[in-house]
Every structure is written in C-alpha cells, then in structure tokens.
Amino acid sequence: MTEHHLAQLNIATPRFPMDDPRMAGFTEMLDPINALADASPGFVWRLRSEGANDATAERPFGPDLLVNFSVWESVETLWNFTYRSDHLSLLRERREWFQHTTEFYTVMWWVPAGRIPTLDEAGERLAHLRAHGPTAEAFTFRNTFPPPARDTTAP
Amino acid sequence: MTEQGLDAAGTLAEPLRRRLYQYVVARGGDVSRADAANAVGERRNLVAFHLDKLVEAGLLDVTRRKVSGREGPGSGRPAKLYRRADSQLNVQLPPRDYETAARVFADAVEQAGADNSLYAAAHNEGARQASTMPAEDRPADLGDLVALLERHGYEPAREDPAAGGPIRLRNCPFHTLAREFPTLTCGMNLELLRGLLSGFEGFCARMEPSPDQCCVAISKNNKD
Numbered sequence: 001m002t003e004h005h006l007a008q009l010n011i012a013t014p015r016f017p018m019d020d021p022r023m024a025g026f027t028e029m030l031d032p033i034n035a036l037a038d039a040s041p042g043f044v045w046r047l048r049s050e051g052a053n054d055a056t057a058e059r060p061f062g063p064d065l066l067v068n069f070s071v072w073e074s075v076e077t078l079w080n081f082t083y084r085s086d087h088l089s090l091l092r093e094r095r096e097w098f099q100h101t102t103e104f105y106t107v108m109w110w111v112p113a114g115r116i117p118t119l120d121e122a123g124e125r126l127a128h129l130r131a132h133g134p135t136a137e138a139f140t141f142r143n144t145f146p147p148p149a150r151d152t153t154a155p
Numbered sequence: 156m157t158e159q160g161l162d163a164a165g166t167l168a169e170p171l172r173r174r175l176y177q178y179v180v181a182r183g184g185d186v187s188r189a190d191a192a193n194a195v196g197e198r199r200n201l202v203a204f205h206l207d208k209l210v211e212a213g214l215l216d217v218t219r220r221k222v223s224g225r226e227g228p229g230s231g232r233p234a235k236l237y238r239r240a241d242s243q244l245n246v247q248l249p250p251r252d253y254e255t256a257a258r259v260f261a262d263a264v265e266q267a268g269a270d271n272s273l274y275a276a277a278h279n280e281g282a283r284q285a286s287t288m289p290a291e292d293r294p295a296d297l298g299d300l301v302a303l304l305e306r307h308g309y310e311p312a313r314e315d316p317a318a319g320g321p322i323r324l325r326n327c328p329f330h331t332l333a334r335e336f337p338t339l340t341c342g343m344n345l346e347l348l349r350g351l352l353s354g355f356e357g358f359c360a361r362m363e364p365s366p367d368q369c370c371v372a373i374s375k376n377n378k379d
Contacts, residue, residue, distance in 0.1 A: 080366050083337035088364045092270075092342040100268025142335060 004110040004147035005044050006075055009122040010068040011061055011106075013099040018056060026097040029090050030054050036085055037070065042077020045116055046070035060119045069122055071111065075144050078108070082141075104129045107138050110147045159213055160246040166212035171197065172205045176214055179206075180310065183325055185218060185236035206237050216240045243331060254331060261336040270339060277343040281350020294355055297322060297375060309369065324369035341370045348373065 016022045034054055037043055047055040047069035058067055072078040081087055107126045111117050125138040134143035167173045178194045179186045192202040209215040219233040245254075264273050285293075294300040297313065301322060304311040310326035327333050333340040345362055348371055352358040357376045364370035 083341070084364045084366045084370070086362070086364065088338065088341060088370060089362045091338045092345075092362070094338070095268060095270050102266055 003113055005113045006072045006078055006108055006147075007111045007117045007122070007125075008068075008070055008072065008078060008106065008108040009126055011065045011126070012068075012094075013064050013101070014066060014097060015099055016097075023097055025093065026090070027056075030056065033087055033090055036087065037081055040077065040081040040085065042073035043081070044071040044073060047119070058119075061123060067119070067122075069117075069119065071116065075108075075141070079141060104140065106140060108140065108144075109138050110145075160244045163212045163214050163244045164246045166208055166214065169205070169208075171195065171201075172209060175202065175205055176209055179209075179215060179237050180239050183312070185220070185238050187234055187236055191237070203235075210237070213240055213242055213244065257329075257332050258335065261332060261339050264339055265336065270342065273339060274342055274346040277346035278350035278353075281347040282353050283350075285351050285354020288354070294358075297358075297373075300355075300358060300373065304373075311373075319375060321363075321372040321374040323363075323372055327369045344369070345371050 014023060014026075018027060031053060034046070037046060047058065047067065049055055049057045055067055055069065059065060060067060070078075072081075082091070104126065107122070107129045109117075109125045128135070129138035129140070132138070134140055134145075136145040136148075139145050167176060174195050175191055178191060182190075188199055188203050188206065191206060192199040195202065206215065210217050215237045216239070218236045218238070220236055221231065221233045264270065292303065294303050297316075297319075301311045301313065304322065304324065308326060308328040309324040311322045311324050314320035314323050327344070329340050329344060333344075341362070341364070345360060348360040352360055352373070358373055359376050360371050360373045362370055363372040
C-alpha cells in the first residue's frame with residue numbers, strides 16, 4: 001500500500017450567485033461530475049457538507065470563495081480525472097462561471113495515507129504556495145514533487 | 156534540431172522500415188515480430204533486423220513478455236514486442252522552435268484568462284483550413300474524413316465502423332503542450348476540429364476525454 005496520498009485544494013470565485021440561472025451550466029454538472037470522481041480510479045476522499053453531496057455551501061476562505069478539496073492515491077490518478085474525463089468539459093467552460101485570477105488558485109501536497117487533511121491545513125498550503133512558489137510542501141500539476149521517502153509528519 | 160531527430164529521419168528513409176513503423180503505429184499497442192512479418196509480407200529475420208534498427212533510432216520501444224502465458228522452465232523465452240516510443244523527435248530544417256513559442260503563448264493566454272479568445276481563434280483557423288481546401292480533398296463520409304485527419308497528424312481510428320461508430324484520434328498533434336496546459340490545449344484542439352468540420356456537411360466533434368487518447372470524438376451528424 002502507498003504510504004502517501006495526494007491532497008488537493010482548489011478555490012474559485014463564482015461570477016454570479018450560485019442560484020443565478022447563469023450558473024446553471026455549472027450547478028447541473030455538479031452531481032454527475034462528483035459521481036464520476038467518486039468512481040474514478042485512485043479517488044480517496046472529497047469534502048462535502050453535512051447532509052449534502054458537495055461542498056458548495058462551505059465558505060472557509062471567504063464568503064465568495066467556493067472550495068473543492070479532495071484526496072487521491074497519486075498525481076496520475078488525479079490528473080486522469082481532472083483532464084482525461086468529462087471533468088475536462090467543465091474546466092473548458094470555467095470562464096463562463098468563475099472569475100479569472102492571476103494568483104495560484106489550486107494547490108496539492110502529500111499526506112500520510114489514511115489521514116484526512118483539514119481545511120486549515122489546506123489554507124496554509126495554498127498560502128505557502130503563494131508565498132514561496134512550488135515546493136515539495138505545496139505544488140501544482142505543472143511542478144510536481146514525489147511523495148516523501150519517509151513519514152516525517154509524526155503524530 | 157537534434158542529431159537524434161536527423162538519425163531517426165534517416166532511418167525511416169528505408170521503405171520497408173517506414174512500412175514497419177507505420178504498421179506498429181497503426182496497431183496502437185505491442186506488436187510481435189511474427190505479426191509484423193505477416194503484415195508486410197517479408198521474412199521474419201529481415202523484419203526483426205529492421206524493427207531493431209527502428210528501436211536503435213528511438214522510434215520504437217521494446218518490451219519482453221511471455222506470450223504463451225506459461226511461466227518457469229520450459230515455457231520458452233519471452234517474446235520481443237514493439238510499440239511506438241513515447242519520446243518525441245523533432246526534425247525541422249532550418250532549426251525552428253515552435254514548441255517554446257507555443258508554451259509562452261499558452262502561459263500568456265492563461266495569465267490573461269483569455270480562454271475564449273483562444274477558442275474563437277482556433278475555430279476560425281479550422282474554418283479557414285476547410286475553406287481553402289481543394290474540392291477533391293473535401294470529405295463526404297467518415298472514411299474520407301479519416302484520410303483528411305491522417306494528413307493533419309491525428310492518427311484516426313474508427314470505433315465499430317460497421318455500426319457507424321465515431322472516429323477516435325490516437326495521436327494528439329499538440330501532445331507536449333497538452334501535458335502542460337491541458338484545458339487550453341484540448342479546448343483549442345476541439346475548436347480547431349469544429350471549425351474544420353463546419354466547412355463540410357454532416358460531421359460533429361465533441362469532447363470525450365479518456366486516458367491515452369485525444370479528447371475529441373467525431374461522428375456523423377444526426378441531422379443527416
């Protein structure tokens with residue numbers, strides 16, 4: 001069994017309120033795409049609000065910021081879901097629904113397999129990426145880092 | 156321009172080697188010496204010699220696998236199997252580096268959030284290519300379209316052609332860029348193809364991403 005899993009956080013600012021008809025193209029895709037993620041090879045976990053199927057009601061980083069927070073077995077499995085499944089169609093139309101930002105809006109990092117990362121931790125990793133650029137502690141698809149050789153995050 | 160690229164181009168100048176390379180690529184997976192020899196109608200030893208030349212040039216990769224499925228002593232030596240190499244060889248004379256230019260353009264498009272401008276430009280470019288095409292090159296059916304897409308570098312393959320299945324594209328002409336900028340590059344590719352198809356009657360392209368294939372599938376328009 002792998003010793004480390006890949007955590008990823010993605011934040012985005014919608015251009016319109018979630019119940020606005022102009023967001024319907026996005027909100028209608030949520031259930032099928034989440035189901036696709038759950039069934040994808042390498043999927044481990046994703047954040048969802050209590051009693052809901054997704055995390056669109058969560059606003060841990062500000063009232064306007066949606067979060068997408070999940071754990072995968074490897075960079076490759078997350079890559080295949082993100083860019084080699086119907087999820088790609090959603091990304092292709094991202095400008096219809098989400099504001100453009102020049103800051104890093106997505107971050108990934110390694111967690112010991114079996115431990116679910118917290119939102120606080122996710123926020124810290126994104127801040128780390130924004131402050132230092134891609135490093136082994138916080139990186140992106142364009143600059144990935146291998147998992148730590150040994151578990152250095154002792155309990 | 157690399158020495159390796161020149162060597163590879165030279166290797167393909169031999170007609171039998173070129174046929175063997177095209178055969179292995181078209182099969183889209185591991186190919187045995189026997190299969191290759193049958194396909195080109197030449198002796199197995201000669202075919203093996205040329206396949207190994209293609210490996211030396213970096214155009215094919217080799218794997219060894221026991222085809223019989225048996226293990227242990229007496230189960231025979233593992234067979235040598237050939238497939239297209241993952242590496243990319245560029246031959247451009249005089250040297251040109253459009254890949255770096257493409258990467259810089261893509262980065263700028265992403266920084267500016269100009270996805271939709273890129274898609275519109277790609278659609279226009281596809282439509283332009285279709286409009287400047289001589290009448291005899293214009294595809295009338297999926298078979299013609301396969302030939303056209305081959306000339307554009309896509310390596311198309313029919314899925315279940317008897318049942319009118321879609322064309323899937325085995326090669327992405329923008330593969331290296333698509334690894335680094337998947338959303339932009341796949342979206343651009345889709346719009347290039349949609350623009351191209353808009354110049355003909357009866358085809359439609361849609362996103363159908365899957366691992367190890369181009370993200371676009373093309374079928375006959377239902378309206379026909």
